[in-house]
Structures are given as C-alpha cells and as structure tokens.
Amino acid sequence: xxxNHLNEMQKQAVIxxxxxxxxxxxxxxxxxxVLTHRIAYLVEEQDVSPYxxxxxxxxxKAAKEMRERVEALIGGHPRGMWISTFHxxxxxxxxxxxxxxxxxxxxxxxxxxxxxxxxxxxxKQLDYNDKIFPPKSMLSRIGSLKDELIGVKDFSDxxxxxxxxxxxxxxxxxxxxxxxxxxxxxxxxLIMRAVQLLMANPTELSFYxxxxxxxxVDEFQDTNYAQYKLASMLASKHKNLCxxxxxxxxxxxxxxxxxxxxxxxxxxxPNTKVIKLEQNYRSTKKILDAANGVVxxxxxxxxxxxxxxNNEGEDLQYFCAGNAYGxxxxxxxxxxxxxxxxxxxxxxxxxxxxTNAQSRVFEEIFNKANIKYRLxxxxxxxxxxxxxxxxxxxxxxxxxxxxxxxxxxxNVPKRGIGLKSIEKILEYAEMxxxxxxxxxxxxHHIGSLSGSxxxxxxxxxxxxxxxxxKKADMSVTEIVEYIYEKTKYIxxxxxxxxxxxxxxxxxxxxxxSLTVDFDDNSEIKTLEEFLVTTSLQTSxxxxxxxxxxxxxxxxxxxxxxxxxxxxxxxxxxSIFPSHMAIKEGNEEEERRLCYVGITRAMSKLYLxxxxxxxxxxxVCYNSISRFINEIPDELIARDTKYNRKKAVxxxxxxxxxxxxxxxxKKEKITYDSSQVIRTGSKVIHPTxxxxxxxxxxxxxxxxxxxxxxxxxxxxxxxxxTVC
DNA sequence: TGCAAATGCTTTTTT
DNA sequence: AGCATTTGCA
Numbered sequence: 001x002x003x004n005h006l007n008e009m010q011k012q013a014v015i016x017x018x019x020x021x022x023x024x025x026x027x028x029x030x031x032x033x034v035l036t037h038r039i040a041y042l043v044e045e046q047d048v049s050p051y052x053x054x055x056x057x058x059x060x061k062a063a064k065e066m067r068e069r070v071e072a073l074i075g076g077h078p079r080g081m082w083i084s085t086f087h088x089x090x091x092x093x094x095x096x097x098x099x100x101x102x103x104x105x106x107x108x109x110x111x112x113x114x115x116x117x118x119x120x121x122x123x124k125q126l127d128y129n130d131k132i133f134p135p136k137s138m139l140s141r142i143g144s145l146k147d148e149l150i151g152v153k154d155f156s157d158x159x160x161x162x163x164x165x166x167x168x169x170x171x172x173x174x175x176x177x178x179x180x181x182x183x184x185x186x187x188x189x190l191i192m193r194a195v196q197l198l199m200a201n202p203t204e205l206s207f208y209x210x211x212x213x214x215x216x217v218d219e220f221q222d223t224n225y226a227q228y229k230l231a232s233m234l235a236s237k238h239k240n241l242c243x244x245x246x247x248x249x250x251x252x253x254x255x256x257x258x259x260x261x262x263x264x265x266x267x268x269x270p271n272t273k274v275i276k277l278e279q280n281y282r283s284t285k286k287i288l289d290a291a292n293g294v295v296x297x298x299x300x301x302x303x304x305x306x307x308x309x310n311n312e313g314e315d316l317q318y319f320c321a322g323n324a325y326g327x328x329x330x331x332x333x334x335x336x337x338x339x340x341x342x343x344x345x346x347x348x349x350x351x352x353x354x355t356n357a358q359s360r361v362f363e364e365i366f367n368k369a370n371i372k373y374r375l376x377x378x379x380x381x382x383x384x385x386x387x388x389x390x391x392x393x394x395x396x397x398x399x400x401x402x403x404x405x406x407x408x409x410x411n412v413p414k415r416g417i418g419l420k421s422i423e424k425i426l427e428y429a430e431m432x433x434x435x436x437x438x439x440x441x442x443x444h445h446i447g448s449l450s451g452s453x454x455x456x457x458x459x460x461x462x463x464x465x466x467x468x469x470k471k472a473d474m475s476v477t478e479i480v481e482y483i484y485e486k487t488k489y490i491x492x493x494x495x496x497x498x499x500x501x502x503x504x505x506x507x508x509x510x511x512x513s514l515t516v517d518f519d520d521n522s523e524i525k526t527l528e529e530f531l532v533t534t535s536l537q538t539s540x541x542x543x544x545x546x547x548x549x550x551x552x553x554x555x556x557x558x559x560x561x562x563x564x565x566x567x568x569x570x571x572x573x574s575i576f577p578s579h580m581a582i583k584e585g586n587e588e589e590e591r592r593l594c595y596v597g598i599t600r601a602m603s604k605l606y607l608x609x610x611x612x613x614x615x616x617x618x619v620c621y622n623s624i625s626r627f628i629n630e631i632p633d634e635l636i637a638r639d640t641k642y643n644r645k646k647a648v649x650x651x652x653x654x655x656x657x658x659x660x661x662x663x664x665k666k667e668k669i670t671y672d673s674s675q676v677i678r679t680g681s682k683v684i685h686p687t688x689x690x691x692x693x694x695x696x697x698x699x700x701x702x703x704x705x706x707x708x709x710x711x712x713x714x715x716x717x718x719x720x721t722v723c
Numbered sequence: 724t725g726c727a728a729a730t731g732c733t734t735t736t737t738t
Numbered sequence: 739a740g741c742a743t744t745t746g747c748a
Binding site for chain 1: 732
C-alpha cells in the first residue's frame, strides 16, 4: 500500500497502529484522509479483519463518506466493519441485548417532539406547574444528566436537600418509567442505556471488547462523557483506541460535549502517542493567518499553529451594509461578479451564518437575483406533521406499547375521537393495568363511553389490527400505501384545497419514494429497520449530489466542509458572538465557531456586517463583531468608509445604546440617499409590496398599499425602493 | 368539538 | 417578524 502521498506526520498516524493514539488535527489538515488510510492500512498491511474494526463518527454523512473512501482504498466492501455514528452503533448493541435491562427488542426511538409529549404528560401527572418546571428545560436537564451517565437513582441520591432538584429527580424517574412503558428510548438513552447494558453484563461487554481490536473515533472534541465512556470501555482490552480531534473546533459544548475528553486523553490513557497535524492543505496563507489570529485570543486551548505551503492568496474582504438586505445584495452581486470574472460555479460558494433566521433574507434576495441555492437545516423532512403521522402508524404496528404514537394518530385524520373519549380509555387502561392499546381493543367493556364513540374507536383499533396482521407479507411501501388508503389521509387533504394541504400531499408522496428506495436498496428490509434508519436520519443526510447551487447553512453545520468562496455575514456583536453567549460568558466557544467558519474557505473569504438589522421584529443597531477586530488588520481590505477605532470605542453591551442608534441612523440615511421619495411616488416595501406615497415629511411617509391599507413608514428604518 | 384570537417563545441542534 | 402552542369562545 502506497503511503507516499501522505506527509510525514500523516504517515506516522497511519502506521502507529498499536496502543492509544491521539491525533490533534487542525482544520484542513487531512484528518479524514489519515483515518481512511489507517483503516485501509490495518486491513491490507496488518491483516486485521474488517470485523475487528469500529470507526465512529458523529454524522451519518461522515460515516457514509468514510465508508466510501475506505472502499475506494481497499477496492471492495469492508465486510463486517462497523463504520457508524455513536447512536447507530448503540442501537446495534441494544438490539441484540436490550432485553437484559428490561426493554423489549422492538423498542422505538423518540425524537425531540415525542419527548416533549411524554414530558408534558409527566408534569401533568405530578401536578407540577409548567411555568416553574418548563417541559423543555426539564428535558434539557435530563438530557445533560444522561450525557454524564447519571441515572435516575444517582441523581435522586445526589439531589437530596436541594428542593428543586429533588423534584426534578421525580420528573426524571417518571419520565424514564414512561419511556420504558412505551418501549421507547430517546436519543440520549441510546448512549446511556448501551453503556448501562455493557456495565451490567460482563459477558456482552467482553464480547465487544474482544471483537473490536481497533477503535477509531472522529471529531473527538465533540464527545460527551457518555460517548467517551463507551469508547474507552470498548477499548479497554486491546487499548488500540485512536481518536482524532481539534480542541479549537469544539463547538458543541452547549450539548454536553466535553473538550476535557481530548485535553485529558494523555492522562487517561498511559503511553498515548500524540501526533499533531498542523499543515493545512485547504486555505490560503491569509485566510489561515486570519483564523490563527482570531483563535489565538482564546485562553484555554492547546497551543498550536497551523501553517500552509499554499499561496499567500487575496486579502479578506470586509463589507459594511446598511441593513440585512443590503448585506445579502452585496453577497449576491459578489457571487454574480465572480461567476462572470473567474468562471466560478454556484457550488463554489457558501453563505455561513450564525442563526437559521438569517437565511430568510438571503433566500429572498437570491430568488430575486435568480441565484440557485440549497438551504440546509430548518425543519427536517421527518419532522413534518404529516410525515410524523404516517411514521406514528408505522411505529404502532411495530410496537403497540408506543402510546405517544397512538395518541398522535388516534384522531388523525379526524375520526371523531375526542379528548374525553381518550381520557376514558386511559382511565380504563389504568384500572385494568393494561396498555392503552389493549384498552382500545376492549373498548366494548368501557361503560362510560357512548355507543357512537365505541364504534369509532373500534374502527380505529380494527385498522391497526389489520395493519399488524398484514405487515409480515407487505413491503414498507405497501404498508404505507395501505395506510394512505384506509385512513383516506390524502383524500382529506385534497378537499382542503389550500397551499399547505397541497404541500403536505407532496410530502406524503415524497415519503413513498423514500420507502421505495428503502425496499429496493436496504440490506435488511424489515419495518423495524426502516424505523431505525429514519429515526436516526437528519435533513443534512438527504443530499442531492452534483447539484450546482450556493450553499446556505449555519456555521455549526458547516464543520467538516470546505468551499472555494465563503461569506460570513452578520459579523455583529450579539449576533456573532450571540447575545446568549455574551451573557453566559461562552465567548470562547463562539470564537472557535468563528475559527471554524474562517477555515471553511479555500481561496476567498468575505465578512460583512449590517448597521441596522431587524431581530425578532425589533430594529437593532449592533456594533461590529469583536472577531473582526481580532483579525490582523493587514489581511483585510475594507470596502467601506468604516473607521475601526470608532467601532472599538462603540462596542457596548446594549444593542440599542442611544449614541449608536443616532450614529447608525445617520449612516442609514446616507445609504438611501440615492432614492427620491415624494408624494405620489410608487414604492416597493419589503413586506407590504407596492404602494403609493400619500404624505411625506422628514422621514415619515404615509403609504397606501394595495389591499393592505395605509401604513406609516419611517423611511430611514425601512428600505423602500422607488419605482 | 373546532376555530380564531391571544400569547409566548426565539443560538447553535451531528443523533 | 414568524412560528407554535394555548386559550377562549361559539
């Protein structure tokens, strides 16, 4: 196997196969290449069986990519090798042996919205006020407990004496019991339960320890305690644990990721070999220097400095726009310009923003400018109501204990089973200590229900039963078609004749093409398998390859990707760094996020800032981001009259600081001065559309909009286009 | 039961 | 602003 296209450090990382290995891989230093070569090297040169290798990533996409690259290197299918995410590896372990910790093997996986349903029920039953115990924050608290492998018992013990925590411990207990009764696990359970299973069952643990002679973990800086524990447990026999990560790219601390796992790795694993990959192959010198300059401001980090043999490159471009629209227009113009002058393709560009809300303006402007884009994130396909409904039917068929799903669709589409009827069924179930589903079947014995209610419930129960009977000899597609047919879901939507209903129908049809794809291509074609893969899938996984479009995504989703030209808009205090981060003192993580953003760029980087921006419907005047000022001055070309010293002084905690407001207002008027608004002018308003100016004094205009009435508009706050 | 109106949120979100 | 959820009323 040829390794001569690897640099010295990369080569060492590939051939050092025995014992713990920590690879500190800077951005763009070729870590995926190292990982894949390492796996290929083990198989080809060291005669390691693929069966003995476990490679863990965080995303399905990364796992898929790694698998493909390994296949390309060894020229074939690595049979028996586990290349998977933490979660799917855990599902695999749990599927085999979860009965040993009191679950049934056909468990379902609950997503965030399912969790919320369960949590609300818990709080209701405990009679806790959901203002004092908000369901969402209860879930996030419990989530972090699970990330740290703190079970119900542990937490209840350690919260003694703390009034609030004692109560939360009850919530936790009840929540876990409910999940178990539904034979369901949430995402955090997947990891925690897998660890619990292995800890409680030495036979199973030693089976996996024996099996996995070589373990690799990618993005190690993003592991939480539970994931770390899982990896180290599995590796404790052979001690061939190779972890790859970059503490400077740790951006998921808020989700329980612990940089300590990477920083303390050498202490935890004696005789760890440490290899640093510091040569960057991605970016120009100037881009890299900018990234280094920013991240150097962080106090807690392993000292390192990326270098590159790449060209010096161009200056970074900085632009100060009047508002978010001006900012997006500038980006659009730059894209069009570069396509023209440098033959760039749409897919060469990425716009990376801090919050999803920022995408809207870009979408609007790109649509106007006829720039094709691909938006990542947002509501995932599987999160759509209609899709969740179909999935709920499927989940019930697989696991009738799943009350959340039953509750979800018992009256969807509407079949006249109301809340009161459901309560009566629940009562009956509780009295007889049966499941909700069994109560449905027994519906005739529920005296409190009216005859018509009984009939409706009976119909529903029969539908489910017929589905269960048929599932064995039907493909997933056939089952779904059967559900559509029997529930008349699509027919009912068609009668609505609304745009939403139409898009729901399209989604339901799209869902069928997913099931067809599954039926054709999946190795295991059971409904159970379909449910697992879909539960663990996200919007990021559905890629249309070869698509020529500009990428729009958050900085978080951009990790691991690269683009020739990158735009970082919204470089403003309280956007980036976000006001939450400033308030909670998480500045360093934001800075790392900025580092991630800058290092996505290969040859061109554009940063921008808008003096005025509407956030949550309020107009804000944010000062320029501290991160801009941390980029060495000589690397940036400033396409503006903006004065750096002034901005540094201007930085305040409140975005609505008075002085800034006045200053910004002045600037804004200059921005719009090319337009002449007078009585009778036809103007275009970004939200109201076309209108006619009735009166205009100072900067206030009364404008009549077609079908929207007369609005008073401040022309210095809203960008009006005169036509 | 079903709807419209009122209210409440809102950083990031690999699974 | 935009969205989702809850509330209040017919």
